[in-house]
Amino acid sequence: MKPIRTPELSVRIGNIKLKNPVIVASGTFGFGEEYKDFLNLDDLGAIIPKGISLKPMPGNPPPRIFETEGGILNSIGLQNPGFEGFIKDKLPYFKNIKTHLLINIFGNTQKEYMELARRFNEVPGISGLEMNISCPNVERGGIAFCSDPKIVYQLVRAVRKLTKLTLIVKLSPNVTDISSMAKGAEEGGADAVSLINTFKAMAINIRSKKPELGNTFGGLSGPAIKPIALRMVWEVSQTVNIPVIGMGGIMKAEDAIEFILVGASAVQIGTANLINPRTAIEVIQGIRHYLIQSKMQRIQELIGAFRY
Numbered sequence: 364m365k366p367i368r369t370p371e372l373s374v375r376i377g378n379i380k381l382k383n384p385v386i387v388a389s390g391t392f393g394f395g396e397e398y399k400d401f402l403n404l405d406d407l408g409a410i411i412p413k414g415i416s417l418k419p420m421p422g423n424p425p426p427r428i429f430e431t432e433g434g435i436l437n438s439i440g441l442q443n444p445g446f447e448g449f450i451k452d453k454l455p456y457f458k459n460i461k462t463h464l465l466i467n468i469f470g471n472t473q474k475e476y477m478e479l480a481r482r483f484n485e486v487p488g489i490s491g492l493e494m495n496i497s498c499p500n501v502e503r504g505g506i507a508f509c510s511d512p513k514i515v516y517q518l519v520r521a522v523r524k525l526t527k528l529t530l531i532v533k534l535s536p537n538v539t540d541i542s543s544m545a546k547g548a549e550e551g552g553a554d555a556v557s558l559i560n561t562f563k564a565m566a567i568n569i570r571s572k573k574p575e576l577g578n579t580f581g582g583l584s585g586p587a588i589k590p591i592a593l594r595m596v597w598e599v600s601q602t603v604n605i606p607v608i609g610m611g612g613i614m615k616a617e618d619a620i621e622f623i624l625v626g627a628s629a630v631q632i633g634t635a636n637l638i639n640p641r642t643a644i645e646v647i648q649g650i651r652h653y654l655i656q657s658k659m660q661r662i663q664e665l666i667g668a669f670r671y
């Protein structure tokens with residue numbers, strides 16, 4: 364009998380090679396250190412810490428999390444220590460972690476994104492940037508950057524010129540045609556797109572007749588959004604020629620495999636980290652097991668193998 368070879372799980376995104384396709388999603392894994400007692404961070408494909416803005420942000424009033432059937436609503440409000448706070452207090456921990464660090468950035472003007480890209484480009488130890496473009500554009504009446512393909516193109520193009528780091532653009536599902544936004548990002552020079560961010564949503568307490576979240580609206584994530592996320596990843600992967608990173612309700616390896624089958628080169632684990640902090644590791648093991656059972660040598664044989 365021939366010995367079973369361990370399948371090759373590595374994937375390329377822009378100019379980086381991930382040892383496996385499993386990334387932990389921004390905002391659901393703290394700044395990495397919070398999870399160190401549950402898993403070996405070196406084993407992850409990449410880590411994306413909480414989104415970073417130029418200046419520190421206090422976030423929204425509580426309650427900020429509300430559990431729904433099949434998901435959670437969050438209105439954290441992008442609380443973060445800002446660029447300088449991150450560099451001083453959070454980045455040093457990653458010095459000895461042997462996986463890629465991707466920084467999720469956001470702003471309210473094109474200039475803020477550009478300034479963050481310029482500054483992070485000079486910081487050693489960072490492999491790439493993930494641009495969260497779901498934020499309101501204050502120069503355009505507060506309409507989110509992600510909702511107009513021309514704005515997406517201009518924003519990504521401006522940032523692309525300022526960084527050599529792998530550039531990932533994270534798309535919002537709160538649009539009519541997510542594929543056109545992905546195309547805008549690709550034409551602007553993105554190395555990859557990641558999707559989806561959360562759905563704008565709300566919940567009401569019928570006793571108080573008030574919203575369950577301090578901010579009224581929040582973002583819906585978790586298993587409830589998975590079928591829609593999967594459909595969007597499929598549509599986007601049919602539209603662009605750059606790698607697609609899929610997420611939205613991945614709780615186990617089988618969910619991740621669905622995303623890979625419809626064209627995702629890598630996946631992100633979000634809400635599941637809050638329920639089982641070892642989910643990402645279990646997903647890596649599950650993908651490996653599936654490849655062995657399917658007699659596949661490399662993850663690439665699975666990417667886009669969806670038959671329809």
Ligand SMILES: Cc1cc2nc3c(=O)[nH]c(=O)nc-3n(C[C@H](O)[C@H](O)[C@H](O)COP(=O)(O)O)c2cc1C
Pocket residue numbers: 388389390391413414435437439441467495533559560561583584585586588610611612613631632633634635
């Ligand atoms: C508590 C919480 C905080 C989040 N914070 C961010 C963030 O700072 N930046 C960002 O781009 N996405 C953020 N997200 C969105 C996730 O990264 C992910 O796109 C989304 O939750 C869908 O994946 P999931 O269903 O696996 O959670 C956050 C999600 C949650 C649940």
